Amino acid sequence: MPNLPSSKQEKISTIQALLTVTSTVYAVAIVSLPRTIAEQTQTPDVWQGLLLASLFGLGAVFINVKLCQRFPGKTFYELNSVIAGKFISLLINIAFMVYCVMICSVVSRMMAEFIKALALERTPVSMILLPFLLLVGYLTSGGLQAMVRLVELFFPLTFIVYLLLIILNINHFDLDNLRPVFHQGWRPIFKSLQVVPFSALGFESMLILTNFMVNPQKAWKAGGIGYSIAMALYVLMVTMVIGCMSVEEVSRLQWPVVSFAQQIEFPGAFLERFEIFFIILWTIKIFMTAANYYFYLVAGISQLTQKWNGYIYYLPLIFIFALSMYPQNFVVMGNMDKVSGYFGMIICAGVPLVLLLISMVFRIRGNPDGKP
Amino acid sequence: MIAFTFRSRRIVSVRKCIAACVACAFLTGCWDSKEIDKLSIIQGVAIDTNQDMLELTYQHLIAQKSKKNTYTNVTTLDNDSIQAASRDQAKLVSHAPLYNFIRLVLISDQALKKTRIDELLDTFTRSYKPSRKSLVMIVKGNAKEALTKLGKHKDMPAFDLEELAANSVLNSKIPRKTRLGEVSIHISQGTDFIIQRLVTNESNQLAGAALVSGTTKKFVSWVNEKDVIGINWMLGSSKGSIIKVEDPKTKQHMVFEVEDAHSKLIPHVNGEDLSFTVRIKTDIKLNETSVVSAELLKEPFIRTAKETVEGEIRQIVLQSLHKLQKEMRADVAGFGRKVKVNYPAYWDQVKDHWQDTFSKIPVDVQVKVQIERTGAYTKGAGA
Incomplete structure (x- = not known):
């Protein structure tokens, strides 16, 4: 049992862990991902880079799970002090929390821009963000159990709308848009790897979730499958978007997936504008992602202070709100996204790898019974 | 100091203030x-x-x-x-x-x-x-x-x-x-x-x-409309339309409805030479006929009808293709994309002067027709 005040002695099942990982991964990036990849490749070789990135991500999930399984009953925040010592572990923890703040604010800001462009034109971005963030805080106050329950509740809904989006577009699909494959060799694919990994982030959930599970030995299964589902949805969406609209068009569109949703033709006036469903789905989706990251952040704070109260789960919202209001335009937002992507790569894949290697070399292990 | 403020009794009013702010936030939609x-x-x-x-x-x-x-x-x-x-x-x-x-x-x-x-x-x-x-x-x-x-x-x-x-x-x-x-x-x-x-x-x-x-x-x-028919056949979008032909012997008309139509543009690159095969496959049914002596369910009728329709479609397509290539020099049926997809290296050579190249490529049209239904009558009135 993790020694976290926030955990309230809660355990989550394997399927809950799986769905939480899935909903952490596939999120905001998908809206612009087809463009960012197509811009880099300029050829229809879009899916290979994503597949490579997801293999890399699966490797990271494996590292994270293995690291956590060496220290039963401890989260990432606790176990790195055992390996790296007090001071360095403090730095790592703070870096991880900063990363969570960054992701959380980037994601919330994207959501707000999204809603502003598509639905609420005159509403200020800050007023779209505020209720969203307050709700995130409220959800987090319920602890991990409330969060995974919500994920469990909404996952089927978002999944169905996601698949519907793809299926209803199938009449626009033209295989010629995805050919020729590999006509310029591997160069475009390696080029696309410059942008793809940011959307492959999300494997860090296993750092926190593994030892909250009832059966931590099944963590690799939950993490691996959950991550694969999310990446499969990514690959499917990107391939479909390129297949329906061609590389030339997609590389010109700001949010290709929105245009993709707009071109759905559905008989009958009721579903005339399918993108409405898409907007609702996406807000829920981003809410789940933001809530997950926010929980990881709050878990870290409660670990540092050994407390669990209203100040801990509401006050960090101020930082997130300030940081998400900071970018003036999409350029700054893009840069923030990039920085948090690189940062996340180091914190969530690099650092756990080093920690795992150290703990293997020096044979550091947690006590099997979970007592420190 | 802050901690003191929060711990004092004023906490109730602080909460009220926060609650009021939160309530305002939910008015988001009103903008x-x-x-x-x-x-x-x-x-x-x-x-x-x-x-x-x-x-x-x-x-x-x-x-x-x-x-x-x-x-x-x-x-x-x-x-x-x-x-x-x-x-x-x-x-x-x-x-x-x-x-x-x-x-x-x-x-x-x-x-x-x-x-x-x-x-x-x-x-x-x-x-x-x-x-x-x-x-x-x-x-x-x-x-x-x-x-x-x-x-x-x-x-x-x-x-x-x-x-x-x-x-x-x-x-x-x-x-x-x-x-x-x-x-x-x-x-x-x-x-x-x-x-x-x-x-x-x-x-x-x-x-x-x-x-x-x-x-x-x-x-x-x-x-013009004639060329549009040809373009529709090349794009495989003639489904649901009709095609009218003359019976070669009796010179009387037969009208078929297109139940299904597919087309395929197949590029062939042979060294520097590019040629195309347009393959059209269609299923049709007889909607109207004035041919009196026809045994509609017998092999000879089906065969002649098939050949006539095939010839007709082929001629329409060739005509509009000729116009597209020689007069308009416009590649509206997507020949260029096919070259790009199937022979990307060759496409890189010709894409800058594709209009000229397109106007010169020889195109072979192959049509395959299947007659699926002939309707309620099995014979013409005089047969």
């Missing part, structure tokens, strides 16, 4: 509230030119009962850009315009000769409000006229034209409908394409197509 009776829902757009200005016409959705055949709820505005003209509407129309339900955009050929199509449609594709599903049509002469003509069923012109455009499934003289999203894709790819052409006299009527060049992105020429 964008729109009263439905104060909206001017725009259904159709027409773009014309007036000397140097662009002329923009909006059709507003207003219920009107009128015995006349004209629809009067349109506003016409002149300015040098679409957006500027659109905002001039504020001087005339009191209700706030709602662009989310634009069903079609009509462009006059005059406007398209002067201005590039991507310029004209930019504001509609750039904004997320109008859907990429809106139709695009080219009008001969005056586009705003078309928005004033009610349909046969007294529908609003925008509704009527939207349904009219879908009728390409009944008649292969009508090209496939073109949507804003498809225009955008063609513009991105730089390919030539055709758009439905509308003629406005007494009422609105679809007649042939307009050819838009992929390089200049402007109007090139009209495409």
Whole structure:
């Protein structure tokens, strides 16, 4: 049992862990991902880079799970002090929390821009963000159990709308848009790897979730499958978007997936504008992602202070709100996204790898019974 | 100090303040509230030119009962850009315009000769409000006229034209409908394409197509109905239309309905030489015949009918192909894409002068027809 005040002695099942990982991964990036990849490749070789990135991500999930399984009953925040010592572990923890703040604010800001462009034109971005963030805080106050329950509740809904989006577009699909494959060799694919990994982030959930599970030995299964589902949805969406609209068009569109949703033709006036469903789905989706990251952040704070109260789960919202209001335009937002992507790569894949290697070399292990 | 404030009794009032702020936050939707009776829902757009200005016409959705055949709820505005003209509407129309339900955009050929199509449609594709599903049509002469003509069923012109455009499934003289999203894709790819052409006299009527060049992105020429049939066969979109042939012996006519049509453009590269095979496969059924001596379910009739139809389709396709290659030099059936997809290295050599290359490639047309049904009678009246 993790020694976290926030955990309230809660355990989550394997399927809950799986769905939480899935909903952490596939999120905001998908809206612009087809463009960012197509811009880099300029050829229809879009899916290979994503597949490579997801293999890399699966490797990271494996590292994270293995690291956590060496220290039963401890989260990432606790176990790195055992390996790296007090001071360095403090730095790592703070870096991880900063990363969570960054992701959380980037994601919330994207959501707000999204809603502003598509639905609420005159509403200020800050007023779209505020209720969203307050709700995130409220959800987090319920602890991990409330969060995974919500994920469990909404996952089927978002999944169905996601698949519907793809299926209803199938009449626009033209295989010629995805050919020729590999006509310029591997160069475009390696080029696309410059942008793809940011959307492959999300494997860090296993750092926190593994030892909250009832059966931590099944963590690799939950993490691996959950991550694969999310990446499969990514690959499917990107391939479909390129297949329906061609590389030339997609590389010109700001949010290709929105245009993709707009071109759905559905008989009958009721579903005339399918993108409405898409907007609702996406807000829920981003809410789940933001809530997950926010929980990881709050878990870290409660670990540092050994407390669990209203100040801990509401006050960090101020930082997130300030940081998400900071970018003036999409350029700054893009840069923030990039920085948090690189940062996340180091914190969530690099650092756990080093920690795992150290703990293997020096044979550091947690006590099997979970007592420190 | 802060801790003291929070711990003191004032915590209750602090909470009240926070609760009040939170309550305000949930009023988010009110910024964008729109009263439905104060909206001017725009259904159709027409773009014309007036000397140097662009002329923009909006059709507003207003219920009107009128015995006349004209629809009067349109506003016409002149300015040098679409957006500027659109905002001039504020001087005339009191209700706030709602662009989310634009069903079609009509462009006059005059406007398209002067201005590039991507310029004209930019504001509609750039904004997320109008859907990429809106139709695009080219009008001969005056586009705003078309928005004033009610349909046969007294529908609003925008509704009527939207349904009219879908009728390409009944008649292969009508090209496939073109949507804003498809225009955008063609513009991105730089390919030539055709758009439905509308003629406005007494009422609105679809007649042939307009050819838009992929390089200049402007109007090139009209495409007549005969060539549209050929293009439809090459694109594999003749499903639902009819084909009329003459019986070679009796010189009487037979009319078949196309139940299913597929086409395949197959490029062959042999060194420096490029050639194409167009393979068309179709299933048809007999809808009407005046051949008296026919045994409809017997092999000889089926065979001759098949061969006649195959010959007919082949001739139509070859004719329109000849015109596309030699006269218009426009690759509207996507030959270039096929080369690009199948022979990317060869495409890199020819893509800069594709128009010339396209006009010279030999094309072989192969047609395969299957007669599936002949209807209620098994014989002609005299047989």
